Amino acid sequence: MDTDDLVLFVRVAELGSLTAAGRDLRLTPAVVSARLMRLEKKLGLRLLNRTTRQVDMTPDGHAFLQHSLKILEAVDEAQSTVALHRDQPAGPLKVSAPVAFARLHLAPFAAEFTKRYPEVQLRLVASDRFNDFFHEQIDLLIRVAELKDSNMVARRLAPNRRVLCASPDYLTRESALETPSDLVHHNCLLLRFPGSKQYRWTLAHPSGRLEVLSLAGTMDSDNSEILTDWCLAGHGIALKDTWEVGPHLLSGRLKVVLPQYPPASYAVTALYPHSQYLPPRVRSFIDFLAEKIGEPPYWETGLEWLADSTGAPLKR
Structure with a gap:
Protein backbone atom coordinates (compact mmCIF):
# COMPACT_ATOMS: atom_id res chain seq x y z
CA MET A 1 0.00 0.00 0.00
CA ASP A 2 1.33 3.42 -0.99
CA THR A 3 1.95 5.57 2.09
CA ASP A 4 1.29 8.67 -0.06
CA ASP A 5 -2.29 7.48 -0.39
CA LEU A 6 -2.49 7.22 3.40
CA VAL A 7 -1.20 10.79 3.73
CA LEU A 8 -3.84 11.93 1.27
CA PHE A 9 -6.62 10.09 3.09
CA VAL A 10 -5.57 11.59 6.44
CA ARG A 11 -5.54 15.12 5.03
CA VAL A 12 -9.00 14.68 3.50
CA ALA A 13 -10.27 13.38 6.83
CA GLU A 14 -8.69 16.27 8.74
CA LEU A 15 -9.83 19.03 6.39
CA GLY A 16 -13.18 17.50 5.41
CA SER A 17 -12.65 18.50 1.80
CA LEU A 18 -11.12 16.92 -1.28
CA THR A 19 -10.31 20.36 -2.69
CA ALA A 20 -8.64 21.61 0.51
CA ALA A 21 -6.57 18.43 0.83
CA GLY A 22 -5.52 18.67 -2.80
CA ARG A 23 -4.53 22.30 -2.36
CA ASP A 24 -2.47 21.41 0.72
CA LEU A 25 -0.71 18.55 -1.06
CA ARG A 26 -0.54 20.35 -4.40
CA LEU A 27 -2.77 17.88 -6.21
CA THR A 28 -5.74 18.51 -8.50
CA PRO A 29 -9.21 17.47 -7.27
CA ALA A 30 -9.34 14.85 -10.04
CA VAL A 31 -6.10 13.24 -8.85
CA VAL A 32 -7.28 13.31 -5.24
CA SER A 33 -10.55 11.61 -6.14
CA ALA A 34 -8.85 8.98 -8.29
CA ARG A 35 -6.31 8.08 -5.61
CA LEU A 36 -8.96 7.79 -2.92
CA MET A 37 -11.03 5.52 -5.13
CA ARG A 38 -7.94 3.40 -5.74
CA LEU A 39 -7.34 3.15 -1.99
CA GLU A 40 -10.94 2.13 -1.31
CA LYS A 41 -10.74 -0.48 -4.06
CA LYS A 42 -7.58 -1.98 -2.57
CA LEU A 43 -9.19 -2.17 0.86
CA GLY A 44 -12.57 -3.29 -0.36
CA LEU A 45 -14.11 -0.66 1.93
CA ARG A 46 -15.92 2.62 1.54
CA LEU A 47 -13.96 5.14 3.60
CA LEU A 48 -15.73 8.38 2.69
CA ASN A 49 -19.18 9.60 1.83
CA ARG A 50 -18.81 12.34 -0.75
CA THR A 51 -21.31 15.13 -1.39
CA THR A 52 -21.01 18.30 -3.42
CA ARG A 53 -20.26 20.33 -0.30
CA GLN A 54 -18.38 18.08 2.11
CA VAL A 55 -16.79 14.74 2.80
CA ASP A 56 -17.80 12.60 5.76
CA MET A 57 -16.03 9.50 7.00
CA THR A 58 -17.86 6.20 7.21
CA PRO A 59 -17.47 3.99 10.33
CA ASP A 60 -14.83 2.03 8.40
CA GLY A 61 -13.17 5.33 7.52
CA HIS A 62 -12.96 6.35 11.17
CA ALA A 63 -11.36 3.01 12.09
CA PHE A 64 -8.93 3.15 9.17
CA LEU A 65 -7.93 6.73 10.04
CA GLN A 66 -6.58 5.66 13.43
CA HIS A 67 -4.52 2.87 11.86
CA SER A 68 -3.30 5.23 9.12
CA LEU A 69 -2.04 7.74 11.68
CA LYS A 70 -0.12 5.02 13.53
CA ILE A 71 1.39 3.74 10.29
CA LEU A 72 2.49 7.19 9.15
CA GLU A 73 3.97 7.95 12.56
CA ALA A 74 5.92 4.69 12.45
CA VAL A 75 7.15 5.42 8.92
CA ASP A 76 8.22 8.92 9.93
CA GLU A 77 10.09 7.60 12.97
CA ALA A 78 11.79 4.93 10.85
CA GLN A 79 12.92 7.51 8.30
CA SER A 80 14.16 9.80 11.03
CA THR A 81 16.06 6.96 12.69
CA VAL A 82 17.84 6.18 9.44
CA ALA A 83 18.62 9.86 8.96
CA LEU A 84 19.99 10.06 12.50
CA HIS A 85 22.28 7.11 11.92
CA ARG A 86 23.67 8.69 8.81
CA ASP A 87 23.78 12.06 10.60
CA GLN A 88 21.71 13.75 7.88
CA PRO A 89 18.23 15.16 8.65
CA ALA A 90 15.72 14.50 5.90
CA GLY A 91 12.05 14.80 5.02
CA PRO A 92 9.40 17.54 5.08
CA LEU A 93 9.52 20.11 7.88
CA LYS A 94 6.50 22.37 8.43
CA VAL A 95 7.22 25.36 10.66
CA SER A 96 4.65 27.93 11.79
CA ALA A 97 5.56 31.37 13.11
CA PRO A 98 3.97 34.81 13.53
CA VAL A 99 3.84 36.70 10.23
CA ALA A 100 6.34 39.42 11.12
CA PHE A 101 8.76 37.06 12.87
CA ALA A 102 8.63 34.64 9.94
CA ARG A 103 9.39 37.39 7.44
CA LEU A 104 12.07 39.16 9.46
CA HIS A 105 13.86 36.34 11.27
CA LEU A 106 13.06 33.00 9.60
CA ALA A 107 12.74 33.65 5.87
CA PRO A 108 16.20 35.29 5.60
CA PHE A 109 17.82 32.09 6.95
CA ALA A 110 15.69 29.53 5.07
CA ALA A 111 18.04 29.11 2.11
CA GLU A 112 21.05 28.69 4.41
CA PHE A 113 19.24 25.98 6.38
CA THR A 114 18.19 24.01 3.29
CA LYS A 115 21.71 24.34 1.89
CA ARG A 116 23.12 22.91 5.12
CA TYR A 117 20.48 20.15 5.14
CA PRO A 118 19.60 19.59 1.45
CA GLU A 119 17.40 16.56 2.14
CA VAL A 120 14.97 18.60 4.27
CA GLN A 121 11.99 20.23 2.54
CA LEU A 122 11.14 23.34 4.56
CA ARG A 123 7.57 24.68 4.52
CA LEU A 124 7.12 27.98 6.36
CA VAL A 125 3.60 28.88 7.50
CA ALA A 126 3.31 32.56 8.47
CA SER A 127 0.32 33.17 10.73
CA ASP A 128 -0.45 35.29 13.79
CA ARG A 129 -3.08 32.74 14.83
CA PHE A 130 -2.40 29.70 16.95
CA ASN A 131 -2.21 26.76 14.57
CA ASP A 132 -3.47 23.32 15.48
CA PHE A 133 -0.68 20.73 15.32
CA PHE A 134 -3.01 17.93 14.24
CA HIS A 135 -5.16 19.69 11.66
CA GLU A 136 -2.32 21.72 10.16
CA GLN A 137 0.33 18.96 10.37
CA ILE A 138 2.76 21.37 11.99
CA ASP A 139 6.12 19.99 13.07
CA LEU A 140 7.27 23.07 14.94
CA LEU A 141 5.63 26.23 16.25
CA ILE A 142 7.60 29.42 16.91
CA ARG A 143 5.69 31.62 19.32
CA VAL A 144 6.20 34.82 21.30
CA ALA A 145 3.31 34.59 23.74
CA GLU A 146 2.22 33.28 27.11
CA LEU A 147 2.41 29.49 27.01
CA LYS A 148 -0.36 27.48 28.62
CA ASP A 149 -0.51 24.21 26.66
CA SER A 150 1.17 21.47 28.69
CA ASN A 151 0.76 19.02 25.79
CA MET A 152 3.72 20.60 24.03
CA VAL A 153 7.43 20.63 24.71
CA ALA A 154 8.81 24.18 24.87
CA ARG A 155 12.38 25.27 24.21
CA ARG A 156 13.29 28.91 24.64
CA LEU A 157 15.19 30.25 21.68
CA ALA A 158 15.80 33.84 22.77
CA PRO A 159 14.93 36.42 25.38
CA ASN A 160 12.53 39.13 24.31
CA ARG A 161 11.37 42.59 25.30
CA SER A 265 7.15 40.20 27.74
CA TYR A 266 7.43 36.59 26.63
CA ALA A 267 10.46 34.75 25.31
CA VAL A 268 10.74 33.50 21.72
CA THR A 269 9.91 29.81 22.09
CA ALA A 270 9.93 26.70 19.90
CA LEU A 271 7.06 24.30 20.56
CA TYR A 272 6.64 20.72 19.40
CA PRO A 273 4.40 17.81 20.44
CA HIS A 274 5.36 15.45 23.23
CA SER A 275 6.88 12.38 21.63
CA GLN A 276 9.28 9.61 22.49
CA TYR A 277 11.23 10.54 19.41
CA LEU A 278 12.04 14.01 18.04
CA PRO A 279 12.86 13.83 14.32
CA PRO A 280 16.39 15.04 13.53
CA ARG A 281 15.04 17.58 11.03
CA VAL A 282 13.07 19.28 13.83
CA ARG A 283 15.96 19.20 16.28
CA SER A 284 18.34 20.49 13.61
CA PHE A 285 16.08 23.44 12.77
CA ILE A 286 15.72 24.41 16.44
CA ASP A 287 19.50 24.28 16.95
CA PHE A 288 20.09 26.18 13.71
CA LEU A 289 17.67 28.92 14.67
CA ALA A 290 19.15 29.30 18.15
CA GLU A 291 22.58 29.60 16.53
CA LYS A 292 21.47 32.30 14.07
CA ILE A 293 19.58 34.35 16.68
CA GLY A 294 22.49 34.32 19.13
CA GLU A 295 22.70 35.26 22.80
CA PRO A 296 21.81 38.03 23.32
CA PRO A 297 19.65 38.05 20.16
CA TYR A 298 21.07 40.00 17.25
CA TRP A 299 18.03 42.29 17.08
CA GLU A 300 18.96 43.77 20.48
CA THR A 301 22.21 45.21 19.08
CA GLY A 302 22.22 48.95 19.73
CA LEU A 303 19.27 48.80 22.11
CA GLU A 304 21.27 48.54 25.33
CA TRP A 305 19.92 51.98 26.32
CA LEU A 306 16.42 50.56 26.25
CA ALA A 307 17.07 48.38 29.30
CA ASP A 308 18.04 51.49 31.24
CA SER A 309 14.99 53.48 30.14
CA THR A 310 12.41 50.73 30.75
CA GLY A 311 14.04 49.12 33.74
CA ALA A 312 13.02 45.80 32.19
CA PRO A 313 15.64 43.09 31.69
CA LEU A 314 15.43 40.82 28.70
CA LYS A 315 12.82 38.10 29.30
CA ARG A 316 14.69 34.80 29.34
Missing part, protein backbone atom coordinates in the same frame (compact mmCIF):
# COMPACT_ATOMS: atom_id res chain seq x y z
CA ARG A 162 8.19 44.49 24.46
CA VAL A 163 7.63 48.24 24.43
CA LEU A 164 4.81 50.69 23.92
CA CYS A 165 5.76 52.97 21.05
CA ALA A 166 4.47 55.75 18.83
CA SER A 167 5.83 58.13 16.20
CA PRO A 168 7.27 61.51 17.27
CA ASP A 169 4.51 63.18 15.23
CA TYR A 170 1.77 61.39 17.16
CA LEU A 171 3.36 62.20 20.53
CA THR A 172 3.69 65.88 19.61
CA ARG A 173 0.12 66.08 18.38
CA GLU A 174 -1.66 64.22 21.21
CA SER A 175 -1.88 64.72 24.97
CA ALA A 176 1.05 63.68 27.14
CA LEU A 177 1.16 60.26 28.83
CA GLU A 178 2.31 60.01 32.42
CA THR A 179 0.62 56.84 33.74
CA PRO A 180 -0.93 53.71 32.17
CA SER A 181 -4.43 55.08 32.80
CA ASP A 182 -3.69 57.85 30.27
CA LEU A 183 -3.76 55.24 27.51
CA VAL A 184 -7.57 55.14 27.54
CA HIS A 185 -7.50 58.67 26.08
CA HIS A 186 -5.28 57.62 23.16
CA ASN A 187 -5.75 55.68 19.95
CA CYS A 188 -4.35 52.23 20.72
CA LEU A 189 -3.56 50.05 17.71
CA LEU A 190 -4.62 46.51 18.58
CA LEU A 191 -3.93 43.08 17.15
CA ARG A 192 -7.29 41.30 16.88
CA PHE A 193 -8.19 37.84 15.61
CA PRO A 194 -10.31 34.97 16.99
CA GLY A 195 -8.85 33.90 20.32
CA SER A 196 -6.55 36.91 20.61
CA LYS A 197 -6.36 38.75 23.94
CA GLN A 198 -4.01 41.46 22.77
CA TYR A 199 -6.60 44.17 23.31
CA ARG A 200 -5.54 43.79 26.96
CA TRP A 201 -2.17 45.30 27.75
CA THR A 202 -0.39 44.25 30.95
CA LEU A 203 2.04 46.88 32.25
CA ALA A 204 4.43 46.66 35.20
CA HIS A 205 4.56 49.55 37.69
CA PRO A 206 7.92 50.55 39.22
CA SER A 207 6.71 48.86 42.43
CA GLY A 208 6.33 45.58 40.54
CA ARG A 209 2.52 45.70 40.52
CA LEU A 210 0.95 44.58 37.24
CA GLU A 211 -1.91 46.55 35.74
CA VAL A 212 -4.14 45.06 33.03
CA LEU A 213 -5.82 47.57 30.73
CA SER A 214 -8.64 46.77 28.29
CA LEU A 215 -8.07 49.27 25.51
CA ALA A 216 -9.71 50.36 22.29
CA GLY A 217 -9.00 52.47 19.27
CA THR A 218 -10.32 53.40 15.88
CA MET A 219 -8.06 50.95 14.00
CA ASP A 220 -7.16 47.29 14.59
CA SER A 221 -5.91 44.44 12.42
CA ASP A 222 -5.15 40.73 12.47
CA ASN A 223 -1.72 41.49 10.96
CA SER A 224 0.99 42.88 13.23
CA GLU A 225 2.94 44.46 10.37
CA ILE A 226 -0.05 46.59 9.45
CA LEU A 227 -0.08 47.87 13.03
CA THR A 228 3.59 48.78 12.71
CA ASP A 229 2.90 50.71 9.50
CA TRP A 230 0.05 52.60 11.16
CA CYS A 231 2.24 53.36 14.15
CA LEU A 232 5.01 54.71 11.90
CA ALA A 233 2.43 56.83 10.06
CA GLY A 234 1.44 58.51 13.32
CA HIS A 235 -1.99 56.92 13.77
CA GLY A 236 -1.60 55.70 17.35
CA ILE A 237 0.26 53.75 20.01
CA ALA A 238 1.22 50.10 19.55
CA LEU A 239 2.58 47.36 21.79
CA LYS A 240 5.55 45.89 19.96
CA ASP A 241 8.44 43.46 20.36
CA THR A 242 11.94 44.80 19.91
CA TRP A 243 12.59 42.09 17.29
CA GLU A 244 9.99 43.85 15.14
CA VAL A 245 10.56 47.56 15.77
CA GLY A 246 14.20 47.68 16.91
CA PRO A 247 15.42 49.42 13.72
CA HIS A 248 12.66 52.05 14.02
CA LEU A 249 13.61 52.75 17.65
CA LEU A 250 17.26 53.13 16.64
CA SER A 251 16.43 55.49 13.76
CA GLY A 252 14.09 57.60 15.88
CA ARG A 253 11.04 56.92 13.70
CA LEU A 254 9.40 55.45 16.81
CA LYS A 255 9.71 56.53 20.44
CA VAL A 256 9.16 54.44 23.56
CA VAL A 257 6.00 55.44 25.43
CA LEU A 258 5.73 55.13 29.23
CA PRO A 259 9.19 53.52 29.52
CA GLN A 260 8.85 53.29 33.31
CA TYR A 261 5.83 50.97 32.83
CA PRO A 262 7.16 48.19 30.58
CA PRO A 263 4.69 45.67 29.09
CA ALA A 264 4.80 42.02 30.10
Whole structure:
Protein backbone atom coordinates (compact mmCIF):
# COMPACT_ATOMS: atom_id res chain seq x y z
CA MET A 1 0.00 0.00 0.00
CA ASP A 2 1.33 3.42 -0.99
CA THR A 3 1.95 5.57 2.09
CA ASP A 4 1.29 8.67 -0.06
CA ASP A 5 -2.29 7.48 -0.39
CA LEU A 6 -2.49 7.22 3.40
CA VAL A 7 -1.20 10.79 3.73
CA LEU A 8 -3.84 11.93 1.27
CA PHE A 9 -6.62 10.09 3.09
CA VAL A 10 -5.57 11.59 6.44
CA ARG A 11 -5.54 15.12 5.03
CA VAL A 12 -9.00 14.68 3.50
CA ALA A 13 -10.27 13.38 6.83
CA GLU A 14 -8.69 16.27 8.74
CA LEU A 15 -9.83 19.03 6.39
CA GLY A 16 -13.18 17.50 5.41
CA SER A 17 -12.65 18.50 1.80
CA LEU A 18 -11.12 16.92 -1.28
CA THR A 19 -10.31 20.36 -2.69
CA ALA A 20 -8.64 21.61 0.51
CA ALA A 21 -6.57 18.43 0.83
CA GLY A 22 -5.52 18.67 -2.80
CA ARG A 23 -4.53 22.30 -2.36
CA ASP A 24 -2.47 21.41 0.72
CA LEU A 25 -0.71 18.55 -1.06
CA ARG A 26 -0.54 20.35 -4.40
CA LEU A 27 -2.77 17.88 -6.21
CA THR A 28 -5.74 18.51 -8.50
CA PRO A 29 -9.21 17.47 -7.27
CA ALA A 30 -9.34 14.85 -10.04
CA VAL A 31 -6.10 13.24 -8.85
CA VAL A 32 -7.28 13.31 -5.24
CA SER A 33 -10.55 11.61 -6.14
CA ALA A 34 -8.85 8.98 -8.29
CA ARG A 35 -6.31 8.08 -5.61
CA LEU A 36 -8.96 7.79 -2.92
CA MET A 37 -11.03 5.52 -5.13
CA ARG A 38 -7.94 3.40 -5.74
CA LEU A 39 -7.34 3.15 -1.99
CA GLU A 40 -10.94 2.13 -1.31
CA LYS A 41 -10.74 -0.48 -4.06
CA LYS A 42 -7.58 -1.98 -2.57
CA LEU A 43 -9.19 -2.17 0.86
CA GLY A 44 -12.57 -3.29 -0.36
CA LEU A 45 -14.11 -0.66 1.93
CA ARG A 46 -15.92 2.62 1.54
CA LEU A 47 -13.96 5.14 3.60
CA LEU A 48 -15.73 8.38 2.69
CA ASN A 49 -19.18 9.60 1.83
CA ARG A 50 -18.81 12.34 -0.75
CA THR A 51 -21.31 15.13 -1.39
CA THR A 52 -21.01 18.30 -3.42
CA ARG A 53 -20.26 20.33 -0.30
CA GLN A 54 -18.38 18.08 2.11
CA VAL A 55 -16.79 14.74 2.80
CA ASP A 56 -17.80 12.60 5.76
CA MET A 57 -16.03 9.50 7.00
CA THR A 58 -17.86 6.20 7.21
CA PRO A 59 -17.47 3.99 10.33
CA ASP A 60 -14.83 2.03 8.40
CA GLY A 61 -13.17 5.33 7.52
CA HIS A 62 -12.96 6.35 11.17
CA ALA A 63 -11.36 3.01 12.09
CA PHE A 64 -8.93 3.15 9.17
CA LEU A 65 -7.93 6.73 10.04
CA GLN A 66 -6.58 5.66 13.43
CA HIS A 67 -4.52 2.87 11.86
CA SER A 68 -3.30 5.23 9.12
CA LEU A 69 -2.04 7.74 11.68
CA LYS A 70 -0.12 5.02 13.53
CA ILE A 71 1.39 3.74 10.29
CA LEU A 72 2.49 7.19 9.15
CA GLU A 73 3.97 7.95 12.56
CA ALA A 74 5.92 4.69 12.45
CA VAL A 75 7.15 5.42 8.92
CA ASP A 76 8.22 8.92 9.93
CA GLU A 77 10.09 7.60 12.97
CA ALA A 78 11.79 4.93 10.85
CA GLN A 79 12.92 7.51 8.30
CA SER A 80 14.16 9.80 11.03
CA THR A 81 16.06 6.96 12.69
CA VAL A 82 17.84 6.18 9.44
CA ALA A 83 18.62 9.86 8.96
CA LEU A 84 19.99 10.06 12.50
CA HIS A 85 22.28 7.11 11.92
CA ARG A 86 23.67 8.69 8.81
CA ASP A 87 23.78 12.06 10.60
CA GLN A 88 21.71 13.75 7.88
CA PRO A 89 18.23 15.16 8.65
CA ALA A 90 15.72 14.50 5.90
CA GLY A 91 12.05 14.80 5.02
CA PRO A 92 9.40 17.54 5.08
CA LEU A 93 9.52 20.11 7.88
CA LYS A 94 6.50 22.37 8.43
CA VAL A 95 7.22 25.36 10.66
CA SER A 96 4.65 27.93 11.79
CA ALA A 97 5.56 31.37 13.11
CA PRO A 98 3.97 34.81 13.53
CA VAL A 99 3.84 36.70 10.23
CA ALA A 100 6.34 39.42 11.12
CA PHE A 101 8.76 37.06 12.87
CA ALA A 102 8.63 34.64 9.94
CA ARG A 103 9.39 37.39 7.44
CA LEU A 104 12.07 39.16 9.46
CA HIS A 105 13.86 36.34 11.27
CA LEU A 106 13.06 33.00 9.60
CA ALA A 107 12.74 33.65 5.87
CA PRO A 108 16.20 35.29 5.60
CA PHE A 109 17.82 32.09 6.95
CA ALA A 110 15.69 29.53 5.07
CA ALA A 111 18.04 29.11 2.11
CA GLU A 112 21.05 28.69 4.41
CA PHE A 113 19.24 25.98 6.38
CA THR A 114 18.19 24.01 3.29
CA LYS A 115 21.71 24.34 1.89
CA ARG A 116 23.12 22.91 5.12
CA TYR A 117 20.48 20.15 5.14
CA PRO A 118 19.60 19.59 1.45
CA GLU A 119 17.40 16.56 2.14
CA VAL A 120 14.97 18.60 4.27
CA GLN A 121 11.99 20.23 2.54
CA LEU A 122 11.14 23.34 4.56
CA ARG A 123 7.57 24.68 4.52
CA LEU A 124 7.12 27.98 6.36
CA VAL A 125 3.60 28.88 7.50
CA ALA A 126 3.31 32.56 8.47
CA SER A 127 0.32 33.17 10.73
CA ASP A 128 -0.45 35.29 13.79
CA ARG A 129 -3.08 32.74 14.83
CA PHE A 130 -2.40 29.70 16.95
CA ASN A 131 -2.21 26.76 14.57
CA ASP A 132 -3.47 23.32 15.48
CA PHE A 133 -0.68 20.73 15.32
CA PHE A 134 -3.01 17.93 14.24
CA HIS A 135 -5.16 19.69 11.66
CA GLU A 136 -2.32 21.72 10.16
CA GLN A 137 0.33 18.96 10.37
CA ILE A 138 2.76 21.37 11.99
CA ASP A 139 6.12 19.99 13.07
CA LEU A 140 7.27 23.07 14.94
CA LEU A 141 5.63 26.23 16.25
CA ILE A 142 7.60 29.42 16.91
CA ARG A 143 5.69 31.62 19.32
CA VAL A 144 6.20 34.82 21.30
CA ALA A 145 3.31 34.59 23.74
CA GLU A 146 2.22 33.28 27.11
CA LEU A 147 2.41 29.49 27.01
CA LYS A 148 -0.36 27.48 28.62
CA ASP A 149 -0.51 24.21 26.66
CA SER A 150 1.17 21.47 28.69
CA ASN A 151 0.76 19.02 25.79
CA MET A 152 3.72 20.60 24.03
CA VAL A 153 7.43 20.63 24.71
CA ALA A 154 8.81 24.18 24.87
CA ARG A 155 12.38 25.27 24.21
CA ARG A 156 13.29 28.91 24.64
CA LEU A 157 15.19 30.25 21.68
CA ALA A 158 15.80 33.84 22.77
CA PRO A 159 14.93 36.42 25.38
CA ASN A 160 12.53 39.13 24.31
CA ARG A 161 11.37 42.59 25.30
CA ARG A 162 8.19 44.49 24.46
CA VAL A 163 7.63 48.24 24.43
CA LEU A 164 4.81 50.69 23.92
CA CYS A 165 5.76 52.97 21.05
CA ALA A 166 4.47 55.75 18.83
CA SER A 167 5.83 58.13 16.20
CA PRO A 168 7.27 61.51 17.27
CA ASP A 169 4.51 63.18 15.23
CA TYR A 170 1.77 61.39 17.16
CA LEU A 171 3.36 62.20 20.53
CA THR A 172 3.69 65.88 19.61
CA ARG A 173 0.12 66.08 18.38
CA GLU A 174 -1.66 64.22 21.21
CA SER A 175 -1.88 64.72 24.97
CA ALA A 176 1.05 63.68 27.14
CA LEU A 177 1.16 60.26 28.83
CA GLU A 178 2.31 60.01 32.42
CA THR A 179 0.62 56.84 33.74
CA PRO A 180 -0.93 53.71 32.17
CA SER A 181 -4.43 55.08 32.80
CA ASP A 182 -3.69 57.85 30.27
CA LEU A 183 -3.76 55.24 27.51
CA VAL A 184 -7.57 55.14 27.54
CA HIS A 185 -7.50 58.67 26.08
CA HIS A 186 -5.28 57.62 23.16
CA ASN A 187 -5.75 55.68 19.95
CA CYS A 188 -4.35 52.23 20.72
CA LEU A 189 -3.56 50.05 17.71
CA LEU A 190 -4.62 46.51 18.58
CA LEU A 191 -3.93 43.08 17.15
CA ARG A 192 -7.29 41.30 16.88
CA PHE A 193 -8.19 37.84 15.61
CA PRO A 194 -10.31 34.97 16.99
CA GLY A 195 -8.85 33.90 20.32
CA SER A 196 -6.55 36.91 20.61
CA LYS A 197 -6.36 38.75 23.94
CA GLN A 198 -4.01 41.46 22.77
CA TYR A 199 -6.60 44.17 23.31
CA ARG A 200 -5.54 43.79 26.96
CA TRP A 201 -2.17 45.30 27.75
CA THR A 202 -0.39 44.25 30.95
CA LEU A 203 2.04 46.88 32.25
CA ALA A 204 4.43 46.66 35.20
CA HIS A 205 4.56 49.55 37.69
CA PRO A 206 7.92 50.55 39.22
CA SER A 207 6.71 48.86 42.43
CA GLY A 208 6.33 45.58 40.54
CA ARG A 209 2.52 45.70 40.52
CA LEU A 210 0.95 44.58 37.24
CA GLU A 211 -1.91 46.55 35.74
CA VAL A 212 -4.14 45.06 33.03
CA LEU A 213 -5.82 47.57 30.73
CA SER A 214 -8.64 46.77 28.29
CA LEU A 215 -8.07 49.27 25.51
CA ALA A 216 -9.71 50.36 22.29
CA GLY A 217 -9.00 52.47 19.27
CA THR A 218 -10.32 53.40 15.88
CA MET A 219 -8.06 50.95 14.00
CA ASP A 220 -7.16 47.29 14.59
CA SER A 221 -5.91 44.44 12.42
CA ASP A 222 -5.15 40.73 12.47
CA ASN A 223 -1.72 41.49 10.96
CA SER A 224 0.99 42.88 13.23
CA GLU A 225 2.94 44.46 10.37
CA ILE A 226 -0.05 46.59 9.45
CA LEU A 227 -0.08 47.87 13.03
CA THR A 228 3.59 48.78 12.71
CA ASP A 229 2.90 50.71 9.50
CA TRP A 230 0.05 52.60 11.16
CA CYS A 231 2.24 53.36 14.15
CA LEU A 232 5.01 54.71 11.90
CA ALA A 233 2.43 56.83 10.06
CA GLY A 234 1.44 58.51 13.32
CA HIS A 235 -1.99 56.92 13.77
CA GLY A 236 -1.60 55.70 17.35
CA ILE A 237 0.26 53.75 20.01
CA ALA A 238 1.22 50.10 19.55
CA LEU A 239 2.58 47.36 21.79
CA LYS A 240 5.55 45.89 19.96
CA ASP A 241 8.44 43.46 20.36
CA THR A 242 11.94 44.80 19.91
CA TRP A 243 12.59 42.09 17.29
CA GLU A 244 9.99 43.85 15.14
CA VAL A 245 10.56 47.56 15.77
CA GLY A 246 14.20 47.68 16.91
CA PRO A 247 15.42 49.42 13.72
CA HIS A 248 12.66 52.05 14.02
CA LEU A 249 13.61 52.75 17.65
CA LEU A 250 17.26 53.13 16.64
CA SER A 251 16.43 55.49 13.76
CA GLY A 252 14.09 57.60 15.88
CA ARG A 253 11.04 56.92 13.70
CA LEU A 254 9.40 55.45 16.81
CA LYS A 255 9.71 56.53 20.44
CA VAL A 256 9.16 54.44 23.56
CA VAL A 257 6.00 55.44 25.43
CA LEU A 258 5.73 55.13 29.23
CA PRO A 259 9.19 53.52 29.52
CA GLN A 260 8.85 53.29 33.31
CA TYR A 261 5.83 50.97 32.83
CA PRO A 262 7.16 48.19 30.58
CA PRO A 263 4.69 45.67 29.09
CA ALA A 264 4.80 42.02 30.10
CA SER A 265 7.15 40.20 27.74
CA TYR A 266 7.43 36.59 26.63
CA ALA A 267 10.46 34.75 25.31
CA VAL A 268 10.74 33.50 21.72
CA THR A 269 9.91 29.81 22.09
CA ALA A 270 9.93 26.70 19.90
CA LEU A 271 7.06 24.30 20.56
CA TYR A 272 6.64 20.72 19.40
CA PRO A 273 4.40 17.81 20.44
CA HIS A 274 5.36 15.45 23.23
CA SER A 275 6.88 12.38 21.63
CA GLN A 276 9.28 9.61 22.49
CA TYR A 277 11.23 10.54 19.41
CA LEU A 278 12.04 14.01 18.04
CA PRO A 279 12.86 13.83 14.32
CA PRO A 280 16.39 15.04 13.53
CA ARG A 281 15.04 17.58 11.03
CA VAL A 282 13.07 19.28 13.83
CA ARG A 283 15.96 19.20 16.28
CA SER A 284 18.34 20.49 13.61
CA PHE A 285 16.08 23.44 12.77
CA ILE A 286 15.72 24.41 16.44
CA ASP A 287 19.50 24.28 16.95
CA PHE A 288 20.09 26.18 13.71
CA LEU A 289 17.67 28.92 14.67
CA ALA A 290 19.15 29.30 18.15
CA GLU A 291 22.58 29.60 16.53
CA LYS A 292 21.47 32.30 14.07
CA ILE A 293 19.58 34.35 16.68
CA GLY A 294 22.49 34.32 19.13
CA GLU A 295 22.70 35.26 22.80
CA PRO A 296 21.81 38.03 23.32
CA PRO A 297 19.65 38.05 20.16
CA TYR A 298 21.07 40.00 17.25
CA TRP A 299 18.03 42.29 17.08
CA GLU A 300 18.96 43.77 20.48
CA THR A 301 22.21 45.21 19.08
CA GLY A 302 22.22 48.95 19.73
CA LEU A 303 19.27 48.80 22.11
CA GLU A 304 21.27 48.54 25.33
CA TRP A 305 19.92 51.98 26.32
CA LEU A 306 16.42 50.56 26.25
CA ALA A 307 17.07 48.38 29.30
CA ASP A 308 18.04 51.49 31.24
CA SER A 309 14.99 53.48 30.14
CA THR A 310 12.41 50.73 30.75
CA GLY A 311 14.04 49.12 33.74
CA ALA A 312 13.02 45.80 32.19
CA PRO A 313 15.64 43.09 31.69
CA LEU A 314 15.43 40.82 28.70
CA LYS A 315 12.82 38.10 29.30
CA ARG A 316 14.69 34.80 29.34
